[in-house]
Amino acid sequence: MKSIFFFDSMLTPKIITAVYWILLAASVFSGLGAMFSDYGGGFLVGLGILIGGAIGARIWCELLIVLFKINANLQKIAEKSDQ
Template sequence: MKSIFFFDAMLTPKIITLVYWLLLAVAVFSGLGAMFSDYGGGFLVGLGILIGGAVGARIWCELLIVLFKIHENLQKIAEKNDQ
C-alpha cells in the first residue's frame, strides 16, 4: 500500500486494462446496435464500428501501456547506474 501512496508503483496500467475491456464492450454493443437497427446505417457500418472500435481501443491502450513500460525500464537503468 505504501508504494501506491508514495507513487513508487504505478496504478494506471491496471486501470488501463479495465478501460480496454470497457471500450471493447462499447465497440461490440455499438457495432451490433448499428448492424441490426434501421437508423444506424446498416450491416456494413455496424461491422466497421465493431472492427474499427476493437482495433482502435487495442491500439490506444497498447500505446498507453508502452509509456509505462518505458518508465519501468528507465527506472531499472537509473537504479543500475546508482549502484
C-alpha cells in the same frame, strides 16, 4: 499499499486493462446496434464500427501501456547507474 501512496508503483496500468474491456464492450454494443437498427448505417457500417472500435481500443491501450513500460525500464537503468 505504501508503494501506491508514494508513487513507487504505478496504478494506471492496472486501470488501463479495465478501460480496455469497457471500450471493447462499447465497441461491440455500438457495432451490433448499428448492424441491426433501421436508423443506423446498416450491416457493413456496424461491422466497421465493431472491427474498427476493437482495433482502435487495443492500439490506444497498448500505446499507453508502452509509455509505462518505458518508465519502468528507465527506472531500472537509473537504479543500475546509482549502484
